[in-house]
Amino acid sequence: MSFPVFRHTISRFRELLEEGDQKISQLIKYDPVIAYLIFQEVNKPCGKIEITNFSQMINYLGIKKIEEIIIQRELFLENEDLYIWIYGILSAEISALISEKFSHIHRDEAFFTGLFPCLGLLFMTNEFPKYRRIIHFLIKLPLEDRVFLEEKVFGTNHIETLKRNIICPPFKEVVNILNKMFPKDGVKDIKTPVPPKGSTLQSCYDLALLADLSAYGAQALMFPSVVDNRELFLELAKRYFRIKESDSLEILQSVMDRFLSIAKEFNVMEELQFSTETFYQLKQFRFESKNAVFANMLKNLFEENAKDRNIFIYGGPAVGKRLLAAALYTAQDNPRREKPFVMIFCDIEEETLEEEFFGIKEGYLGKKGKRGVLKNAEGGTLVIKEFDRMPINFQNKLEKAISSGRFYRVGDINPVEFPDVKFILIGKEDIRVKAAQGEFSSSLIKLINPVFIRIPSLKERREDVFYIAGEIVKKYNLNIEDKLTQPEIVEKFKTDPFPNNLRDLKRFLFLLYIQRLLKF
Incomplete structure (x- = not known):
């Protein structure tokens, strides 16, 4: 199966190969699919070799093999897909930077794990071409919401595609843990997969938590208007790894600085279409009721x-x-x-x-x-x-x-x-x-x-269901206002028990939007 790569990364890699520049060994991990292919190549057949350090992998394969992997690429993602690359690299850099606080997690392992949410998107695109139409929206959502919506529409999800494609240790175990953390119903469970203290799976579990946390960090930097992303990143950094808020903000700033230098290396500075100018501005939150x-x-x-x-x-x-x-x-x-x-x-x-x-x-x-x-x-x-x-x-x-x-x-x-x-x-x-x-x-x-x-609960204040639904549609720019007045939707708002309250209401509206994008 041939996976798509980013044209701007491959172009730069080919330049470096022609020039004989050793810098390629430092930059090769900055295309998610190339990083994945190199890892798979080095660690096959599974179980006999386990190298997770990118420098060692490059040395093991040699430049000729790296060149062969790059030249064989035929499917390319273009500038309009640049946001997928931004998401992947920001997430990977956040994961790598946080890993430096822990002696039992190798930085390159953390970087590769940070690419998982992005790789999952690319694997889903490969299996379902229509999926590409909704990536721009799904990329803004928490992993559990993404899993839930993918299951509803495609009968599978991006974590299951990771499980089908990443089959070598230790990342096979990381994906298995992610699969338990994000079951098909989309209710995140970080407690069930907790390994015994001191077990060999501890680092795999922490890597799985890093994949979730770093995705929030990337979203916070890319979509500063969705303030929930930043708040959840700060919240989960404390919960998962006991990182205080000021340190978390410093991590995000350091990652942004690092990312901008990487973007310059790959000649895409002019194409970047997001800003962090308002990132640290605390907005005023509202909590109102029509009941x-x-x-x-x-x-x-x-x-x-x-x-x-x-x-x-x-x-x-x-x-x-x-x-x-x-x-x-x-x-x-x-x-x-x-x-x-x-x-x-x-x-x-x-x-x-x-x-x-x-x-x-x-x-x-x-x-x-x-x-x-x-x-x-x-x-x-x-x-x-x-x-x-x-x-x-x-x-x-x-x-x-x-x-x-x-x-x-x-x-x-x-x-x-x-x-x-x-x-x-x-x-x-x-x-x-x-x-x-x-x-x-x-x-x-x-x-x-x-x-x-x-x-x-929402079923106790039905008046708020209509009001909150409208606010969600505006906040996420869902463009489904016309659907909210349809008789079957109105009836659902009046009668659905919404057992998980705002989570269920959001997901219902997100599903309507996705179905419109896919023209279901």
Whole structure:
């Protein structure tokens, strides 16, 4: 099977081969398909040789074989497909840069894994020529949404095409993990494929997480107007690898600088059609409702927010809890609007949670010193996600720290003054109910004394389904406004249970748009 390559990369490779320039060994990985073909060539037959360092692969094959692989290419992607290359290279560079923080992940392995989302697009295009019509849209979406939509339309997905084409270790195992992380129903599951601690699959699992995370980073740089991409990249960098927000932003800036130098090397600077001018601008988020009762609840909540009250937001899956937290923070009358906005997750082991919250003394058990999110959020807002799942022992530690006005970094004997922070707490369940059942600390709830708000599901506020659908169509420029008034669509909005709320509504609208592009 012949896979398409990018004309601008192949043209540059041929120039370098004619000039005998050794620079080609450094640049060869910058065409996703060429990188894939070289890896497959070196590592066949599977199991006998395993080289994942690009320099070593070039030395193993020799320039003559590299030249042969390049000259054999007959299918080309042109300038109008440049955005696919941009997506792949940005993702690969992000993955490689993050990997430098971990001794068990080789940089070239991370780079190649970062190409997977892009390679999946190219493999799908090879199997389904019509797929090319919708890449420009799918490339903006999270991998789980892409998998769901691909399954609905083509009966397979880009991760399954990776599984069919990448059959040599260690990347075969990485793809298998991705397949478990992104099942056909498109509900991401990062916990089921978690390998035993210290197992040989640990690096493969981390590479799979890198593939997901780096795709968000590439989208954040390419599509700055879709602010969710940046927020999710920052959120997942913390969740997957405990990378603080400032470091994540620095990674993105470094990658952009690196990418621009690569684009210059391949003579495509003039063709680049995206900008990072507004990338670091924080926009004001909105959270509104057309349901009279819920709208009044929101009005009261924002009034309490302006008084600097702590807040607990709870509700079912994908009802907009994170969006509401962002809207509260960016509200014009929020007294902490210009102060730090820091997020932490509670569904991690208690020992790690303590280090993340309180920090670590420099050198304790050979660990690098850490300030902790409490100090990082000083003067601002600390968002605690999955607060309803905070381990009970840690609840007691947090309560003691708040009530005493001081805490200890892990490994330190000198206390640290508890900072001035506002809490926005997020969970699925009402912690008051859990406290009544003895599953949550009632005294911690009293100490924090938050304003409570439950975000109803979409089926409980049908008026918002029509409103939100219109907002989604505008936000993603779906060009399906005419469909929203069709009787069968109106009926669906009125009756569908939307069990996964905004996720289900978005995917339904995305599917309508894709079907229009494919003329189904």
